[in-house]
């Protein structure tokens with residue numbers, strides 16, 4: 001009986017879809033309430049600055065390492081694909097556009113989903129299971145205002161800034177590979193970057209990263225506040241936050257692509 | 262005054278509260294007892310609006326909690342001090358920050374005044390010289406005291422204690438009991454004490470409510486409870502009179 005019930009695919013997917021829709025509704029409501037406290041941010045600026053430091057400044061070393069290797073590997077990849085077909089003097093342009101439009105924003109966002117999304121979920125999840133969220137409420141403090149708004153806003157603001165760093169470092173990494181291993185002079189490399197440079201490429205990447213930052217923090221907060229089941233629940237929540245926000249980054253990337261281009 | 266009528270709450274198929282009626286008048290000290298998991302914390306959470314009833318009404322000073330607007334609810338909560346079972350101190354903050362957070366967020370920004378209040382409230386619960394300690398360095402009993410000081414800092418009109426002595430050693434439990442007793446006598450708060458410790462009940466409460474299987478099984482004085490001939494009540498009481 002139980003097997004048959006679990007195996008019924010219509011019921012299984014029906015339940016999955018119903019859960020997804022309910023959760024989507026909850027996240028939308030959290031988003032609305034999070035934004036409704038923006039006018040209070042003047043008073044709550046200390047909370048915001050703390051989160052900007054935590055999310056932004058403290059993520060910088062990781063973003064730099066990721067950016068550097070992304071740039072290096074994309075130069076190798078371009079060389080591999082160009083070989084015998086296209087002149088290597090165009091590598092600078094191909095690599096830089098790939099970095100500005102996709103690699104910089106998306107890889108930075110995924111790294112931040114792991115570092116920030118998961119840590120927000122773990123932090124708020126711990127607060128939930130130890131009654132600290134209830135304690136905030138009992139003191140007349142809205143957890144959405146106190147915890148969600150600063151985190152979501154800080155991530156929204158810091159993600160484009162981190163992406164700019166990632167872009168610059170990645171371009172540098174690509175140049176190192178091009179210059180040292182593929183014998184492309186810095187003049188040829190950067191001429192190519194400049195020749196096909198569109199401001200739109202950079203801005204579309206940064207535009208996307210604003211959404212990536214917001215969605216990562218929002219999911220971290222949502223998953224954290226819904227944590228149940230003690231310390232084990234906290235571990236599950238941080239994994240769930242990472243998986244959900246990384247998936248959302250890629251889905252949003254596709255949606256925003258169809259809107260922008 | 263707290264008025265609860267026909268309060269019902271289920272989680273999936275778990276019927277936790279199955280029709281609760283309680284009226285608590287100003288100045289009363291009421292203990293709520295019952296086995297673990299019988300819904301005592303759930304009941305308290307309904308009174309401060311952390312949980313939403315399936316049906317029934319909860320009003321505090323005439324304000325209907327389930328229907329209250331967020332601002333009204335938050336304003337009301339500032340008048341209700343809540344000591345959590347786990348103390349629920351904010352572990353990223355110092356003791357001082359814990360105690361004054363509610364006041365700070367309500368707009369009090371005078372540091373000297375806040376320090377003075379924190380020192381005074383911590384003194385009231387028998388703690389001094391730990392303003393700048395982190396909660397992780399405190400013992401279980403001290404955490405409870407800090408949690409109590411944090412609740413008192415808001416000058417509450419109501420005090421809710423959720424299992425104030427559970428998990429503490431007997432000596433510390435006694436100290437906390439006497440602390441609550443002296444606070445209820447000194448401050449003119451209305452008190453609701455959730456516990457499964459009959460020692461606490463006998464010492465502090467004038468009225469005791471026994472929750473069982475989602476219903477009120479007994480509502481009377483501690484003396485009446487101890488003399489009850491009901492088998493369920495006797496079973497609960499027996500453990501403490503051995």
Ligand SMILES: Nc1ncnc2c1ncn2[C@@H]1O[C@H](COP(=O)(O)OP(=O)(O)O)[C@@H](O)[C@H]1O
Nearest residue numbers: 272275277295296297298299300301302303304
């Ligand atoms: N948020 C919740 N979701 C689902 N079940 C809950 C929730 N909170 C409490 N319960 C259930 O309600 C019952 C009563 O819990 P509680 O009021 O915490 O018991 P206690 O009397 O020990 O304080 C328990 O069975 C518990 O599992």
Ligand SMILES: [Mg+2]
Nearest residue numbers: 301302346424
């Ligand atoms: Mg409880």
